Amino acid sequence: MRYSRQLPLLKDNSVEMLKHSTIAVIGVGGVGNAVLPLLVGAGVGKIKIVDGDCVSLSNLHRQTIFNEDDISKNKAIIAKEKLSKLNSQVEIVSRSTHLENQKDAQEFISGTDLCIDTTDSFLSRTFISEACAKENVLEIACTAGEWVAQLYFFDKSFKFADIAPNAQEKAQYLPIFPPAAHLSGVWGASEAIKIITKQREFQAGYFQSFDFQNNKFIKANLI
Numbered sequence: 001m002r003y004s005r006q007l008p009l010l011k012d013n014s015v016e017m018l019k020h021s022t023i024a025v026i027g028v029g030g031v032g033n034a035v036l037p038l039l040v041g042a043g044v045g046k047i048k049i050v051d052g053d054c055v056s057l058s059n060l061h062r063q064t065i066f067n068e069d070d071i072s073k074n075k076a077i078i079a080k081e082k083l084s085k086l087n088s089q090v091e092i093v094s095r096s097t098h099l100e101n102q103k104d105a106q107e108f109i110s111g112t113d114l115c116i117d118t119t120d121s122f123l124s125r126t127f128i129s130e131a132c133a134k135e136n137v138l139e140i141a142c143t144a145g146e147w148v149a150q151l152y153f154f155d156k157s158f159k160f161a162d163i164a165p166n167a168q169e170k171a172q173y174l175p176i177f178p179p180a181a182h183l184s185g186v187w188g189a190s191e192a193i194k195i196i197t198k199q200r201e202f203q204a205g206y207f208q209s210f211d212f213q214n215n216k217f218i219k220a221n222l223i
Contacts, residue, residue, distance in 0.1 A: 002087075003043055014197040015043060019089075021196045022046040024109045024137075026099065026128060027118035028075040029053070030062035030176060031142045034185025035116055035192075037065065040083045042193050046091040047083075050108060051075040052098035062178035099124065105131035114195065116188045117141045120174075122164060129160035138195065138202050142188035145174040147213040149184035151191065153206040158223055177212055 001007075003015050011017070023044050025035055028051040039047055055063070055070045055078065063075075070078050080094040099105045105128050109115045115137050117128045125141060132139040133156035141152040141160065154160055187208070194200045205223030210216070 002089075006042065010193075010197045010199060017197050018043045018193070019045040021114070022048070022112045023192060023196075024048040024050075024112045024115045025118065026050055026105075026108075026115065026124075027120070028063075028065075028079045029059070029118060029120065030178065030181030031118035031144055031185040031188070032079075033063045033065045034182040035118060035142065035189045036079060036083055036185075037086060038186065038189035039192065040087045040090050040092070042189075043087065044090060044193075044196070046093065048093045048095070048108065048112065049076050049079060050095040050097075050099060051079075052096060062176060062181045064182075099128065102127040102131045102134070106135055109137050110135055112137055114192055115139045116192060118143075118185065118188070120145075125160045126164070129154050132156075133159050140188050140191055142184040144176060144181040144184040147177045147180055148209055148211050149180045149187065150209040151184060151187045151207070152222075153191075153202060153204050155202065155204040158204040163222060180210075180212055183210060183212075 021044055023039060025032055028049055053075050054072050055066045055075055057071060065079055065082055074096040076094040076096045080092045084092055099108060109131060115132050119125055139154040143150045195202050205221050207222050208219045
């Protein structure tokens with residue numbers, strides 16, 4: 001059976017719970033590349049992905065869904081094509097343009113159970129968080145920069161603006177240690193699967209980070 005190795009760890013009806021869930025993943029960069037195969041492999045029924053960027057050579061050291069043949073192709077389209085071969089039972093909906101504002105984000109995440117934001121722009125994180133709050137969609141924000149992986153839980157009671165008020169900074173292309181990007185994505189996928197299958201309760205304000213340079217782990221409640 002496809003899911004036989006995860007079943008002993010999750011609830012008896014976990015396959016059905018995952019099958020009937022819908023998760024939005026915003027961004028198919030380094031973090032998104034770690035999130036997506038795990039959600040698809042675990043059997044999430046429907047996954048919506050969005051990214052307007054194209055694959056570049058400098059992406060390949062951490063964005064391991066892609067290869068050299070994918071350079072200059074849209075990330076969301078290529079990710080859907082490859083992930084569909086991993087698990088044909090999962091419905092994958094891809095959008096090949098960026099989310100432009102809160103209204104755009106609300107339309108994209110509407111009807112989903114959970115949103116995983118992997119974007120690298122404070123501006124995007126702000127309006128995505130506001131959109132999730134408006135649509136009453138739980139949000140996991142996964143970030144990575146330099147040596148550090150981070151994860152946040154947001155909902156309508158605690159949003160990105162509560163930790164970064166008036167943030168308008170656009171994407172910064174920071175150096176990135178590949179395992180930091182992947183750890184952030186692995187965390188996001190892990191928490192999403194546990195929340196969907198009711199292995200844990202969603203706790204708004206939850207935060208964790210790991211610094212690979214000094215192997216320092218931090219866990220906190222920001223509320």
